Amino acid sequence: MKKFISLFRALIKNWFRSKSGVFFSFLFPVMLLLIFSTVFGGQESVEYTLHVQNNDLVERYEFSLDQNYTRYLENGTVHEEMREAFEEKDHTISPDASMSKTGDKSWEINDNDRWYGLEENETKIDVYTLGDQVTCLSENFTKGLRKTETLDIVTLDRDVNVTEYFEDDTSFGESRRALIISRGFQEKALDKSMELRMKVIQDTMDRIGDQYDMNESEEENFTERQEMVDRWANRTKTGESAEVLLLTSEGDQVAPIIEGTVYGVVNNFNQRMMGVEDSTVEVESESIGRKDLEGADYYLPGLIAAFIMTNGIIGVTGTISEYKRNGTLKRLISTPLTKANWIFANVAQQTVLAFLLTGVMVLLGVVVFGVQVYPNLYALGFIFVGAVAFCSVGIVLGGLIKDVEAANGAGNAIAFPMMFLSGAFWPLERMPSYMQSVAKVLPLYYFHRGLTEIMILQDPSGAVVPFLIISVFGVIFMILATKVTRWKDM
Amino acid sequence: MAEHVIEVEDLTKNYGDVTAIDGVSFSVNEGEIFSLVGPNGAGKTTTVEILECLREPTSGKAKVLGHDIRKEEMKIKEQIGVMPQDFNTFDRLTAKENIKLAADIYDKSGAEEIIKKVGVKEFENKRFEDLSGGMKTRVGIGMALVSDAPLLFLDEPTTGLDPQARRETWSLIKGLKRMNKTVFLTTHYMEEVEELSDRAAVIIDGDIKITDSISNLIERYGGGVKITASKEKGAEELIKKNSDEVTEEDKDELTGIFEDREKARKTLISLFKKDCNVSVEEAGMDEVFLELAGGKLTEEGELA
Numbered sequence: 101m102k103k104f105i106s107l108f109r110a111l112i113k114n115w116f117r118s119k120s121g122v123f124f125s126f127l128f129p130v131m132l133l134l135i136f137s138t139v140f141g142g143q144e145s146v147e148y149t150l151h152v153q154n155n156d157l158v159e160r161y162e163f164s165l166d167q168n169y170t171r172y173l174e175n176g177t178v179h180e181e182m183r184e185a186f187e188e189k190d191h192t193i194s195p196d197a198s199m200s201k202t203g204d205k206s207w208e209i210n211d212n213d214r215w216y217g218l219e220e221n222e223t224k225i226d227v228y229t230l231g232d233q234v235t236c237l238s239e240n241f242t243k244g245l246r247k248t249e250t251l252d253i254v255t256l257d258r259d260v261n262v263t264e265y266f267e268d269d270t271s272f273g274e275s276r277r278a279l280i281i282s283r284g285f286q287e288k289a290l291d292k293s294m295e296l297r298m299k300v301i302q303d304t305m306d307r308i309g310d311q312y313d314m315n316e317s318e319e320e321n322f323t324e325r326q327e328m329v330d331r332w333a334n335r336t337k338t339g340e341s342a343e344v345l346l347l348t349s350e351g352d353q354v355a356p357i358i359e360g361t362v363y364g365v366v367n368n369f370n371q372r373m374m375g376v377e378d379s380t381v382e383v384e385s386e387s388i389g390r391k392d393l394e395g396a397d398y399y400l401p402g403l404i405a406a407f408i409m410t411n412g413i414i415g416v417t418g419t420i421s422e423y424k425r426n427g428t429l430k431r432l433i434s435t436p437l438t439k440a441n442w443i444f445a446n447v448a449q450q451t452v453l454a455f456l457l458t459g460v461m462v463l464l465g466v467v468v469f470g471v472q473v474y475p476n477l478y479a480l481g482f483i484f485v486g487a488v489a490f491c492s493v494g495i496v497l498g499g500l501i502k503d504v505e506a507a508n509g510a511g512n513a514i515a516f517p518m519m520f521l522s523g524a525f526w527p528l529e530r531m532p533s534y535m536q537s538v539a540k541v542l543p544l545y546y547f548h549r550g551l552t553e554i555m556i557l558q559d560p561s562g563a564v565v566p567f568l569i570i571s572v573f574g575v576i577f578m579i580l581a582t583k584v585t586r587w588k589d590m
Numbered sequence: 591m592a593e594h595v596i597e598v599e600d601l602t603k604n605y606g607d608v609t610a611i612d613g614v615s616f617s618v619n620e621g622e623i624f625s626l627v628g629p630n631g632a633g634k635t636t637t638v639e640i641l642e643c644l645r646e647p648t649s650g651k652a653k654v655l656g657h658d659i660r661k662e663e664m665k666i667k668e669q670i671g672v673m674p675q676d677f678n679t680f681d682r683l684t685a686k687e688n689i690k691l692a693a694d695i696y697d698k699s700g701a702e703e704i705i706k707k708v709g710v711k712e713f714e715n716k717r718f719e720d721l722s723g724g725m726k727t728r729v730g731i732g733m734a735l736v737s738d739a740p741l742l743f744l745d746e747p748t749t750g751l752d753p754q755a756r757r758e759t760w761s762l763i764k765g766l767k768r769m770n771k772t773v774f775l776t777t778h779y780m781e782e783v784e785e786l787s788d789r790a791a792v793i794i795d796g797d798i799k800i801t802d803s804i805s806n807l808i809e810r811y812g813g814g815v816k817i818t819a820s821k822e823k824g825a826e827e828l829i830k831k832n833s834d835e836v837t838e839e840d841k842d843e844l845t846g847i848f849e850d851r852e853k854a855r856k857t858l859i860s861l862f863k864k865d866c867n868v869s870v871e872e873a874g875m876d877e878v879f880l881e882l883a884g885g886k887l888t889e890e891g892e893l894a
Contacts, residue, residue: 102697103694103695105694110680110683113680114680428680430644431674431678431679431733433644434643434644434667434670434743435695435696435737436664436696437695589644590644
């Protein structure tokens with residue numbers, strides 16, 4: 101026992117005096133916990149920047165033209181006579197300007213950045229320009245976007261060319277997202293809404309006619325009203341829906357989130373335009389049974405498990421192969437120390453490190469992030485089993501591989517993929533399904549799942565299977581460790 | 591305790607097709623410093639590591655302190671002190687901590703005393719990684735000595751040390767003899783063998799060529815005593831008459847080679863009485879090795 105204790109003490113001291121060892125085993129996981137929990141798991145919801153350019157401005161009356169000018173209303177370039185008439189009213193139209201028909205009696209002139217709307221009356225042609233105010237509906241739509249907790253709305257000036265704006269300024273990074281509300285948004289939305297409302301009324305009346313029995317007088321009355329509705333429906337304008345243009349950059353990881361949020365606002369807006377105030381289906385969100393895992397709740401057991409694993413597989417492998425290379429192990433083998441002394445001293449060292457690491461991480465999680473951790477004997481037992489299991493893997497690798505660099509390489513090659521694939525750093529649900537299948541054959545997956553069940557969810561029964569899996573894994577590798585550790589002819 | 595603390599009989603070790611030692615036999619007496627001498631790759635470390643129970647022999651027998659190396663490994667390890675080749679230990683522990691660790695492993699309590707004896711006191715609190723080569727060797731000897739074992743194995747303890755550190759280590763090893771320890775030393779430094787050893791075995795290509803006391807080895811294989819004198823006062827006649835071979839590399843001097851040391855001694859006395867200008871070059875282990883191996887050993891231990 102004295103031999104074992106002395107060797108254990110020596111291993112611990114030698115390890116603690118290694119700056120790089122302490123950094124990678126304690127400070128590095130602490131840093132990761134701070135970074136992951138702060139960046140990915142803060143209490144505040146994440147907002148994504150969306151630039152909005154609202155081009156739907158209220159039209160402003162400018163002047164009227166004599167009815168004689170009606171003959172110059174035609175698609176194509178603006179007639180010279182018409183341009184001269186505008187000139188007289190102090191509005192210069194360039195020869196490149198174009199005119200197009202937009203409705204029965206409405207036309208528009210587009211002259212570079214300027215726009216004129218022309219409305220035929222019985223006696224004159226009224227000319228409108230765009231004012232400074234945005235339309236009520238487009239403003240409400242923007243407010244709807246702003247109300248979502250997901251989007252941080254930044255207003256873009258109307259004279260900005262969005263594409264050039266983003267290309268010129270690289271500081272936007274991935275937040276090069278813009279939603280452009282086109283001119284005519286309100287008008288089109290109102291027209292479309294009226295068209296749809298009329299269709300709904302027609303449809304409703306058709307259904308009433310089909311479903312209800314009416315006497316002769318009622319039927320006559322109903323048919324008369326139905327015909328009246330049809331007449332009004334025929335008089336209702338039909339046209340395109342109002343459109344908004346959503347621009348996202350290629351490779352933008354959160355583009356689907358932005359699109360989803362915008363669609364949500366658009367749907368809500370459509371319903372309101374149809375006069376729907378109440379929802380037929382309400383989604384109520386509440387957690388059932390188990391505690392929801394917020395950032396640090398998730399990362400704490402994940403990082404503890406991951407670094408107990410790396411300390412075992414990378415740390416122990418590297419240390420043992422280095423002791424073999426520099427002759428320290430030979431020095432120990434030449435003494436009355438036994439192979440069991442050596443293996444158990446390493447396991448004990450890793451167990452102590454695992455407990456210390458857990459203590460430091462839990463303290464940090466509780467103090468800095470307010471994580472509710474439930475320290476208990478189950479947790480200590482599971483950490484012990486995990487430390488033994490992963491340390492045994494390290495002893496096996498260190499025993500099998502003679503070359504230090506190769507041993508370190510092998511440790512890294514096993515530990516790093518396991519660390520990233522097991523879901524210790526991010527929820528498995530975010531990974532493709534085939535990767536999730538891979539994760540479920542990795543021991544680290546069961547280790548961090550078990551720790552989460554015990555330490556955070558306070559559900560030791562949920563850790564039974566992970567505990568059994570890690571225990572079996574540990575026993576297998578402990579047996580292998582005793583087999584491959586050479587105490588002679590090394 | 592057996593009269594022979596080590597008895598080796600027809601010991602062989604193969605690494606695959608390579609035979610590292612080929613049927614070696616020798617014995618080491620209690621209380622002596624025994625050197626196993628040979629070039630790199632001759633089989634010195636393999637031999638010593640088999641005796642330290644670090645390697646399994648392919649065939650042959652060996653007993654250490656009366657215990658069979660195959661059957662009583664732990665008994666042997668408890669009674670020997672070892673300083674392996676290229677000795678290393680926990681590099682971030684201090685010199686004192688490392689020696690105390692060794693004491694704990696052997697369940698002994700004399701660490702403080704050993705620290706003083708091997709001259710580690712002045713740097714006992716320095717980390718092993720910060721020590722010079724000579725200091726590390728002292729720690730290594732201290733760790734071997736703290737076992738309080740009667741038999742110490744020192745595998746090339748002075749390799750890579752500067753001349754001063756080497757001499758300090760020699761002094762330490764001589765001290766071990768005074769402490770009635772038996773020391774099994776491997777080395778490729780002939781000067782070290784002559785300086786420290788009572789007996790030596792010369793091993794070449796896994797085969798022990800000869801085992802004997804240093805004086806006998808020199809006498810038998812050293813190639814005689816060379817006496818060089820000026821050709822005056824009858825010295826020329828005296829040397830030509832008594833020596834076995836005469837060479838004249840200079841017109842004013844001649845050198846006589848004497849196979850018989852007694853004859854050389856008498857001739858030398860006569861030359862001194864005639865007040866001749868004389869120099870003597872005595873054969874040493876270098877010459878022994880040259881005779882047995884057909885070459886000399888370089889500083890690095892290669893046969894040249």
